[in-house]
Amino acid sequence: MADNNSGFFANPLVKWIEYRLPVFSTLDHMVGSQYPTPKNLSYWWNFGSLAGLCLVIQILTGIVLVMHYTPHTAMAFDSVEHIMRDVNYGWLLRYMHANGASMFFIAVYIHIFRGMYYGSYKAPREILWWLGLIIFLLMMATAFMGYVLPWGQMSFWGATVITNLFSAIPLVGEPIVTWLWGGFAVDNPTLNRFFSLHYLLPFVIVGIVILHVLALHQHGSNNPLGIDTKGPQDRIPFHPYYTIKDAFGVGVFLIFFSFFLFYAPNYLGHPDNYIPANPLVTPEHIVPEWYFLPFYAILRSVPDKLGGVLLMFGAILILFVLPWLDTSKVRSAKFRPIYKQLFWVFLIACIGLTYAGGQPPEGLALVIGRACTIYYFAHFIILLPLVGWFEKPLKLPASISEPVLKA
Amino acid sequence: MAGTATQKAGTEPTRRDFIVVAAGAFGAVGAAAAVWPFIHQMNPSADVLALSSTEVDLSQIAAGQSVTILWRGKPVFVRHRTEAEIELARKDDTAALPDPQKDADRVKKPEWLVMMGVCTHLGCVPLGQKGDFGGWFCPCHGSHYDTSGRIRKGPAPLNLPVPDYAFLNDTRIRIG
Numbered sequence: 001m002a003d004n005n006s007g008f009f010a011n012p013l014v015k016w017i018e019y020r021l022p023v024f025s026t027l028d029h030m031v032g033s034q035y036p037t038p039k040n041l042s043y044w045w046n047f048g049s050l051a052g053l054c055l056v057i058q059i060l061t062g063i064v065l066v067m068h069y070t071p072h073t074a075m076a077f078d079s080v081e082h083i084m085r086d087v088n089y090g091w092l093l094r095y096m097h098a099n100g101a102s103m104f105f106i107a108v109y110i111h112i113f114r115g116m117y118y119g120s121y122k123a124p125r126e127i128l129w130w131l132g133l134i135i136f137l138l139m140m141a142t143a144f145m146g147y148v149l150p151w152g153q154m155s156f157w158g159a160t161v162i163t164n165l166f167s168a169i170p171l172v173g174e175p176i177v178t179w180l181w182g183g184f185a186v187d188n189p190t191l192n193r194f195f196s197l198h199y200l201l202p203f204v205i206v207g208i209v210i211l212h213v214l215a216l217h218q219h220g221s222n223n224p225l226g227i228d229t230k231g232p233q234d235r236i237p238f239h240p241y242y243t244i245k246d247a248f249g250v251g252v253f254l255i256f257f258s259f260f261l262f263y264a265p266n267y268l269g270h271p272d273n274y275i276p277a278n279p280l281v282t283p284e285h286i287v288p289e290w291y292f293l294p295f296y297a298i299l300r301s302v303p304d305k306l307g308g309v310l311l312m313f314g315a316i317l318i319l320f321v322l323p324w325l326d327t328s329k330v331r332s333a334k335f336r337p338i339y340k341q342l343f344w345v346f347l348i349a350c351i352g353l354t355y356a357g358g359q360p361p362e363g364l365a366l367v368i369g370r371a372c373t374i375y376y377f378a379h380f381i382i383l384l385p386l387v388g389w390f391e392k393p394l395k396l397p398a399s400i401s402e403p404v405l406k407a
Numbered sequence: 408m409a410g411t412a413t414q415k416a417g418t419e420p421t422r423r424d425f426i427v428v429a430a431g432a433f434g435a436v437g438a439a440a441a442v443w444p445f446i447h448q449m450n451p452s453a454d455v456l457a458l459s460s461t462e463v464d465l466s467q468i469a470a471g472q473s474v475t476i477l478w479r480g481k482p483v484f485v486r487h488r489t490e491a492e493i494e495l496a497r498k499d500d501t502a503a504l505p506d507p508q509k510d511a512d513r514v515k516k517p518e519w520l521v522m523m524g525v526c527t528h529l530g531c532v533p534l535g536q537k538g539d540f541g542g543w544f545c546p547c548h549g550s551h552y553d554t555s556g557r558i559r560k561g562p563a564p565l566n567l568p569v570p571d572y573a574f575l576n577d578t579r580i581r582i583g
Contacts, residue, residue, distance in 0.1 A: 157547075160531070161529040161531065161547065163530075164528075164530040167529075167530075178450065178451060179446075179449050180449070181451075182450065182455065183451050183455045183479070183480055184479040185480030189449075189451075189452070189455065193449065279477065279480060279481070279482065280477065280532065281532065282532040282545075285546065286546075302562075303562055304564075305528055305529075305564050360549075361548060
């Protein structure tokens with residue numbers, strides 16, 4: 001394999017450090033010239049590195065926002081306004097952090113759906129998939145607790161509704177909720193612990209991301225054909241080929257990010273969160289941030305408290321057994337004519353859930369929410385196991401390079 | 408190793424096995440005990456527990472009016488019910504109730520309804536004198552309560568709870 005870094009490694013200082021601490025060769029094996037990558041990765045493979053970029057942006061902006069924020073019910077709201085009005089570039093940093101969370105979820109959702117379309121969760125990448133789901137769960141917890149910190153109306157009532165989900169657990173539900181609150185309602189102890197955990201969890205995510213990358217390197221990236229690489233003719237080094245491709249993606253992604261950041265910084269938020277928290281008045285229409293809407297729709301589709309809570313958590317937990325629910329040995333939807341269609345129907349059901357989650361739970365929205373909830377679970381429990389048996393996959397190419405070399 | 412030669416499958420456990428298990432168990436119990444302060448610190452602290460009673464003057468509340476009191480960080484509804492509301496609540500004692508309870512068991516004096524203003528679904532504050540049963544309606548997920556604060560329709564499983572309270576005299580109550 002061509003070593004594009006031989007000049008770099010010949011540098012005496014690099015040599016001196018490398019001899020004592022092998023950081024450069026380790027990096028070179030992780031994301032450099034010594035990491036062989038399938039040569040046919042499409043732009044759908046950009047979203048992993050974009051999600052990583054978002055994590056870095058969130059941590060950097062978060063660290064500096066904490067320098068100006070006060071985690072106390074009497075001062076939190078005002079300190080956020082202080083950031084917006086008085087702190088130098090405070091408005092920019094806070095809008096970067098708030099919109100950055102949305103960008104992070106956009107990147108991760110595309111990354112997850114990419115994995116579903118190309119069967120990236122299948123053997124031998126099940127643990128890689130699990131680690132990704134754990135990152136997703138940690139992101140949701142982190143985003144939820146971060147949204148509470150400005151102590152606006154949506155912060156307070158969002159925290160109340162979500163923590164109350166645990167009261168649906170029989171017998172121990174109420175003590176658990178009191179324990180989560182540190183009192184008898186969402187109050188200052190709740191705000192303080194959410195702040196503590198909101199600072200901690202991103203670093204836990206960093207740790208899991210490292211494991212995610214480690215698991216990825218064990219068998220390498222999946223690819224649009226879903227077949228294993230068969231030799232050097234199927235692979236190119238990660239650097240410079242995919243570092244430059246990822247860098248191009250970063251440029252496009254930052255333009256998209258900047259559109260929201262500079263032209264519609266509050267578009268993805270809710271105006272009620274600019275009203276200070278009031279424990280005596282619930283806003284007319286409580287909605288979570290957009291990235292939680294599908295799960296919120298599932299919660300509200302069930303006319304039973306415990307049932308709704310179980311189904312909502314079940315919607316994520318079912319993804320952990322996806323590698324076994326999908327009985328087909330063929331990874332890529334490219335060679336699976338029926339699954340390919342089901343994937344798009346599933347995507348539409350998820351969009352339907354997002355729509356229903358943002359509407360009041362009545363009339364047509366409730367019907368759409370219920371229909372999409374049923375389809376969501378039917379996709380995993382009924383359709384995927386059956387399709388794997390009945391579907392006749394198209395003929396797989398012998399290798400990644402074969403069709404190209406033949407033509 | 409020579410020391411493990413006597414520990415073949417099927418032989419009696421040795422004294423060393425016992426020491427290993429006993430030491431391991433002792434360590435596990437010790438670690439579990441040390442975890443407890445880290446868990447219990449999240450429960451309500453002494454000052455939070457101390458703020459647990461409040462008094463309400465009823466003389467200013469006319470029939471058909473309600474006040475909302477903040478008690479332990481949560482709203483409490485104190486409603487001076489009208490004759491019509493009391494009658495409706497009693498009539499519905501025999502209706503199909505998800506959480507059956509007689510109106511008489513929910514009040515100390517029929518004209519005064521005192522209960523938590525916290526929806527038993529997911530904790531929102533219901534709106535007064537709204538909904539299908541003339542009582543309360545929760546805008547978050549659509550639960551309807553009647554004039555006795557009992558759940559009648561929607562996802563909430565239980566009636567609005569009645570807190571501990573006592574009449575200090577005819578026009579004063581203490582909640583908590």
